[in-house]
Amino acid sequence: MKMDIELKGITKRFGSVIANDQINLQIKAGEVLGLLGENGAGKSTLMNILSGLYAPDEGKLLIDGIEVNFRGPGDSISAGIGMVHQHFMLVPIFSVAENVVLGVEPVKTADYLDLSKARTLVNKISSEYGLSVPPDAIIEDLPVGIQQKVEIIKVLFREANVIIFDEPTAVLTPSEVEDFFSIVRALKASGKAIVFITHKLHEIKEIADRVTVLRHGRITGEGNPKRLTKEKLAEMMVGRQVSFTVNKIKSKIGHPILKLDNVELYTKDNERVLKNINFSINAGEIVGVAGIQGNGQTELIEVITGLRKNYAGEMFLGELDITKANARQRHIAGMAHIPEDRHKFGMVENFSITENIIINNYYENSISNFITINWKKARSIAELLCEEFDVRTPSVELNGKSLSGGNQQKMVVARELGRKPRIVIAAQPTRGVDVGSIEYIHSRLVQSRDDGNGVLLVSSELDEIISLSDRILVMYDGSIVAEFDNTDAKPKRNQIGLAMAGSTEEIYNDH
Amino acid sequence: MITKSTFRKTAADLLMLQQGAYRDAIVLPIIAIATALLIGALIMTATGVDIDTIGRSFSALGYGAFGSINAISETFTAAIPLILAGLGIGLGFRAGLFNIGAEGQIIIGGLLAVIFSFTFSDLPTIVLVTFTLIVGSLAGAAYAGIAGVLRAVTGAHEVILTIMLNLISYRILDYALRQPFIQKDGRSDPISKSVPGNGQLPKLLDWIDPNLRLHVGVFLMLGAVILLWWLIKKSKMGFAIRTNGENSHAALYAGMNPKMVIIGSMAIAGGLAGLAGAVQISGVLERASPGFSAGIGFDAIAVALLGRSHPIGILFAGILFGGLEAGGRQMQIDAGVSIDLISIIQALVVVFIAAPLIIRTITPWAFSKNKRTS
Numbered sequence: 001m002k003m004d005i006e007l008k009g010i011t012k013r014f015g016s017v018i019a020n021d022q023i024n025l026q027i028k029a030g031e032v033l034g035l036l037g038e039n040g041a042g043k044s045t046l047m048n049i050l051s052g053l054y055a056p057d058e059g060k061l062l063i064d065g066i067e068v069n070f071r072g073p074g075d076s077i078s079a080g081i082g083m084v085h086q087h088f089m090l091v092p093i094f095s096v097a098e099n100v101v102l103g104v105e106p107v108k109t110a111d112y113l114d115l116s117k118a119r120t121l122v123n124k125i126s127s128e129y130g131l132s133v134p135p136d137a138i139i140e141d142l143p144v145g146i147q148q149k150v151e152i153i154k155v156l157f158r159e160a161n162v163i164i165f166d167e168p169t170a171v172l173t174p175s176e177v178e179d180f181f182s183i184v185r186a187l188k189a190s191g192k193a194i195v196f197i198t199h200k201l202h203e204i205k206e207i208a209d210r211v212t213v214l215r216h217g218r219i220t221g222e223g224n225p226k227r228l229t230k231e232k233l234a235e236m237m238v239g240r241q242v243s244f245t246v247n248k249i250k251s252k253i254g255h256p257i258l259k260l261d262n263v264e265l266y267t268k269d270n271e272r273v274l275k276n277i278n279f280s281i282n283a284g285e286i287v288g289v290a291g292i293q294g295n296g297q298t299e300l301i302e303v304i305t306g307l308r309k310n311y312a313g314e315m316f317l318g319e320l321d322i323t324k325a326n327a328r329q330r331h332i333a334g335m336a337h338i339p340e341d342r343h344k345f346g347m348v349e350n351f352s353i354t355e356n357i358i359i360n361n362y363y364e365n366s367i368s369n370f371i372t373i374n375w376k377k378a379r380s381i382a383e384l385l386c387e388e389f390d391v392r393t394p395s396v397e398l399n400g401k402s403l404s405g406g407n408q409q410k411m412v413v414a415r416e417l418g419r420k421p422r423i424v425i426a427a428q429p430t431r432g433v434d435v436g437s438i439e440y441i442h443s444r445l446v447q448s449r450d451d452g453n454g455v456l457l458v459s460s461e462l463d464e465i466i467s468l469s470d471r472i473l474v475m476y477d478g479s480i481v482a483e484f485d486n487t488d489a490k491p492k493r494n495q496i497g498l499a500m501a502g503s504t505e506e507i508y509n510d511h
Numbered sequence: 512m513i514t515k516s517t518f519r520k521t522a523a524d525l526l527m528l529q530q531g532a533y534r535d536a537i538v539l540p541i542i543a544i545a546t547a548l549l550i551g552a553l554i555m556t557a558t559g560v561d562i563d564t565i566g567r568s569f570s571a572l573g574y575g576a577f578g579s580i581n582a583i584s585e586t587f588t589a590a591i592p593l594i595l596a597g598l599g600i601g602l603g604f605r606a607g608l609f610n611i612g613a614e615g616q617i618i619i620g621g622l623l624a625v626i627f628s629f630t631f632s633d634l635p636t637i638v639l640v641t642f643t644l645i646v647g648s649l650a651g652a653a654y655a656g657i658a659g660v661l662r663a664v665t666g667a668h669e670v671i672l673t674i675m676l677n678l679i680s681y682r683i684l685d686y687a688l689r690q691p692f693i694q695k696d697g698r699s700d701p702i703s704k705s706v707p708g709n710g711q712l713p714k715l716l717d718w719i720d721p722n723l724r725l726h727v728g729v730f731l732m733l734g735a736v737i738l739l740w741w742l743i744k745k746s747k748m749g750f751a752i753r754t755n756g757e758n759s760h761a762a763l764y765a766g767m768n769p770k771m772v773i774i775g776s777m778a779i780a781g782g783l784a785g786l787a788g789a790v791q792i793s794g795v796l797e798r799a800s801p802g803f804s805a806g807i808g809f810d811a812i813a814v815a816l817l818g819r820s821h822p823i824g825i826l827f828a829g830i831l832f833g834g835l836e837a838g839g840r841q842m843q844i845d846a847g848v849s850i851d852l853i854s855i856i857q858a859l860v861v862v863f864i865a866a867p868l869i870i871r872t873i874t875p876w877a878f879s880k881n882k883r884t885s
Binding site for chain 2: 305306307326327328331337339344345346347348349350351355359360362363368371372373375
């Protein structure tokens with residue numbers, strides 16, 4: 001079954017905000033359509049309209065030339081549209097087969113679940129597209145790449161002819177990405193229409209047959225990605241020219257600022273999640289930690305910033321032994337922490353910008369006396385920092401959640417870097433942030449390094465690690481498995497990629 | 512000249528509201544109350560009460576709550592413990608804690624207060640009253656502190672802990688009231704010795720009519736409202752409490768100590784509930800008997816919810832609930848309508864506050880301009 005979809009003049013408003021403005025889009029069988037745009041450009045709204053979650057305020061949705069009206073996700077699914085979400089919708093304790101048939105379970109008599117039939121179906125779809133997923137494996141035991149394949153089987157099982165992938169590569173290793181792309185090619189060859197949502201330009205160039213670029217809810221560019229340069233695509237996406245290189249001078253390496261000595265961490269179940277971690281970060285250097293999410297980076301950051309107490313080993317900030325210091329003591333000693341998830345850890349959405357700015361130093365004498373906070377003082381500090389760090393807001397009294405993602409992150413960066421720390425722990429500092437803010441945050445991190453401080457950068461975006469770091473550490477399964485010098489002889493992407501996948505042979509370069 | 516917008520801004524600032532939250536904080540409760548009264552009328556109609564009687568009962572409700580000096584005295588007398596305990600529960604909400612234990616904290620606070628009062632009856636009035644209230648407050652704080660420490664150290668859920676502590680407090684009260692040194696001399700039923708005359712909270716309006724029960728506890732209550740407002744809005748501790756309540760992860764990452772916040776806010780909440788118990792004992796009841804807490808600790812949860820955990824909101828919500836209490840008694844006398852109806856109306860108000868979508872759906876025009884603009 002081949003199926004084409006056409007969107008004509010789709011407009012969707014939320015209050016006074018126009019999320020989609022007169023969008024025209026064609027999704028054709030046997031083709032990969034790349035949908036490019038920054039966070040908040042309206043990609044998700046558009047796809048939610050396609051999947052029946054939102055009804056458009058204006059415009060038409062045509063399937064094979066016939067107008068349709070979706071009243072809910074059920075209509076969209078039965079029309080043959082399948083969506084693979086960025087965050088998988090799987091039940092972790094169920095098997096692959098159980099997850100695939102969830103909601104449309106084959107039954108024997110009455111209500112007796114026919115699992116063997118489910119298993120057969122999984123195997124059939126799996127072999128058809130070369131997915132090789134074991135039907136009886138439990139989801140939570142499977143790596144993320146395989147879980148994604150389960151999601152794909154799920155939509156194929158529901159006989160989707162149009163498959164929408166929302167940022168599918170965000171959680172994959174470089175080799176898993178290659179694997180994923182070959183699946184997409186197989187789906188395309190069998191006549192499926194594919195929509196591929198991303199903000200990564202090189203992926204669009206590699207896999208998409210056509211690309212549509214969205215900005216502020218409008219289409220700002222369309223064309224054949226093979227013929228468009230990366231610079232041109234970025235310009236369509238951001239609305240101005242973007243520099244891809246981070247300007248930085250050669251670093252002047254100084255004394256070690258942060259030193260980890262044989263750090264190990266065990267979970268409650270006595271599982272070792274950090275193994276024998278030894279490294280130091282010197283003054284004037286950005287050390288990047290590359291690795292696929294979930295290989296101990298989060299735990300490493302928690303140990304370094306004092307959020308995890310019972311770890312083995314020692315830690316020094318300059319000459320100071322901070323092994324037993326808590327988060328606040330480390331902060332006072334000169335450590336800044338840009339947390340990996342600003343909504344969860346970095347800020348309080350319902351607090352004003354002022355409150356968010358002083359959240360970790362409100363007790364200091366400059367802001368507080370013995371018991372009360374001087375809010376006037378706090379406000380003026382917040383105003384100064386917002387000014388210095390380009391946080392765009394009409395007032396520091398507005399809620400943190402009123403800011404855009406980029407401004408929220410700049411607010412967190414302002415709070416952390418504003419006090420001139422000696423060591424900056426930056427975890428995913430540009431996740432979910434617009435290109436302009438990414439450039440700005442990168443420049444502030446480089447500036448912090450040029451001022452003679454140390455920076456630890458943990459990121460799952462390999463490009464970010466490579467463009468910013470002076471030295472790259474690769475984490476795999478709780479260990480540092482490789483170290484690369486990134487100043488003169490740049491390591492190759494695939495060398496780092498291999499290390500991220502756990503292959504340590506032949507690539508360890510002596511530093 | 513004060514324009515409408517500057518008034519709103521000042522009001523919003525005083526009430527610690529973010530811009531736009533005005534309707535949610537003020538319009539919503541008013542419509543919720545009106546709707547609850549309306550449904551109360553429908554219930555009366557359904558049970559065969561004629562329109563005339565319904566009219567009389569609502570006018571009795573209003574008159575009994577605010578229609579005379581006696582009504583106002585009764586309203587505020589009932590409101591004092593509700594507001595004191597409600598402030599503590601509201602503070603718990605701010606810290607992200609659901610403290611169901613005010614009832615037990617009132618019982619323990621009141622019990623210790625009465626014991627202290629009759630034991631040290633020789634002390635001069637001012638000293639005896641002051642220390643009675645302090646003892647009641649500390650007892651409540653310690654009792655709530657048990658739940659706070661267990662929550663902070665073991666992670667056990669405070670709802671379960673405080674419910675269990677409530678049950679334990681009932682048995683402690685029953686047991687204590689039968690102890691010879693507590694039980695009133697010559698009585699076989701469980702009732703405590705009385706608070707001596709010099710241990711009673713002075714009455715405020717007895718110069719008008721000796722039957723007017725309003726006592727100086729009302730100033731204590733107003734002081735507590737201001738203190739809690741200051742604590743939440745201005746103090747370092749209040750900031751830590753609010754941060755913990757809004758986003759406990761962010762509080763941890765900011766180097767705050769969530770365990771101390773939990774224990775501290777539970778202890779303050781218990782102190783206020785214990786104070787409510789002591790005030791009730793030395794201002795109104797003058798002795799402890801089984802069930803003397805009369806569900807105040809549970810009504811206070813509703814007051815805290817209705818007041819949206821805001822000290823000034825809790826003040827008004829407490830006065831409203833006190834008024835319903837006093838007016839309900841009048842309603843029963845004048846129109847013969849059961850006081851249970853008042854409980855139903857109170858419960859409905861809480862339902863509408865807890866599920867604001869109901870109110871938004873039935874009165875969309877009241878909220879239409881309140882679209883989020885972000």
